[in-house]
Amino acid sequence: MSFNVAIDGPAGAGKSTIAKAVAKKLNLIYVDTGAMYRAMALYMLREQVPLLDTERIIEKCSQADITIRYENGIQVVQLNGENVNEFLRTEEVGKAASVISPIPEVRRKLVELQKTLAAHTDCIMDGRDIGTCVLPNAGLKIFLTASSEVRARRRYDELAAKGMEEDLQKIKADIEERDYRDMHREQSPLKQAEDAVLVDTSHMSADEVISIISQMCENGMQAFHGIKTFREI
Numbered sequence: 222m223s224f225n226v227a228i229d230g231p232a233g234a235g236k237s238t239i240a241k242a243v244a245k246k247l248n249l250i251y252v253d254t255g256a257m258y259r260a261m262a263l264y265m266l267r268e269q270v271p272l273l274d275t276e277r278i279i280e281k282c283s284q285a286d287i288t289i290r291y292e293n294g295i296q297v298v299q300l301n302g303e304n305v306n307e308f309l310r311t312e313e314v315g316k317a318a319s320v321i322s323p324i325p326e327v328r329r330k331l332v333e334l335q336k337t338l339a340a341h342t343d344c345i346m347d348g349r350d351i352g353t354c355v356l357p358n359a360g361l362k363i364f365l366t367a368s369s370e371v372r373a374r375r376r377y378d379e380l381a382a383k384g385m386e387e388d389l390q391k392i393k394a395d396i397e398e399r400d401y402r403d404m405h406r407e408q409s410p411l412k413q414a415e416d417a418v419l420v421d422t423s424h425m426s427a428d429e430v431i432s433i434i435s436q437m438c439e440n441g442m443q444a445f446h447g448i449k450t451f452r453e454i
């Protein structure tokens with residue numbers, strides 16, 4: 222049996238930054254499920270499948286073989302054998318992932334992959350439905366959020382640091398649109414699991430969040446495995 226941590230929350234809440242850092246600190250595998258939906262979206266964009274043509278997407282999704290491997294602790298997403306990591310983090314792919322992710326056939330395929338990964342290894346998995354659907358028995362569930370103003374500002378700063386000038390209000394509107402889509406879809410909508418701990422990072426630094434969540438994970442791991450964690454050994 223493995224110890225799993227589920228982190229859910231809206232786009233831009235800092236899930237991947239936090240999960241990655243905590244995973245490294247505690248020697249857990251980090252599973253980024255958004256990247257899997259992004260890989261599926263990339264496949265549809267490359268195949269020029271209209272994103273609103275659900276039937277074609279269902280037909281095509283069986284031809285997209287998405288697998289995960291780890292290289293020096295970094296998750297590598299393979300699409301039909303190709304490492305596609307460098308193509309996944311664009312706004313276009315993110316938006317397309319949000320549009321196709323409600324399709325049950327897409328979800329079924331990726332959720333199966335996620336469950337298999339978690340069954341075999343202690344991991345931190347982040348996404349939208351991890352605590353509610355993918356890992357309902359996770360040892361620790363966290364719902365990580367922040368106000369849309371704060372999330373838009375973080376995204377703005379991130380783009381500015383790369384020399385990209387974007388309109389803050391437009392970023393905020395995009396984030397709110399994505400939240401709405403992710404929270405109101407019929408299939409596995411984004412919502413806090415009843416037994417998840419709510420962490421609002423609006424007024425916290427990344428280091429503070431990493432420290433709090435690491436502590437929760439350590440306590441959870443200790444209780445689960447009944448052994449001392451690596452720091453105490």
Ligand code: DC
Nearest residue numbers: 254255256258318319322348349350
């Ligand atoms: O976390 P992200 O921005 O990489 O996710 C991209 C999209 O994928 C997101 O808008 C909704 C979808 N997604 C999902 O439906 N379920 C998940 N577990 C993870 C992501």
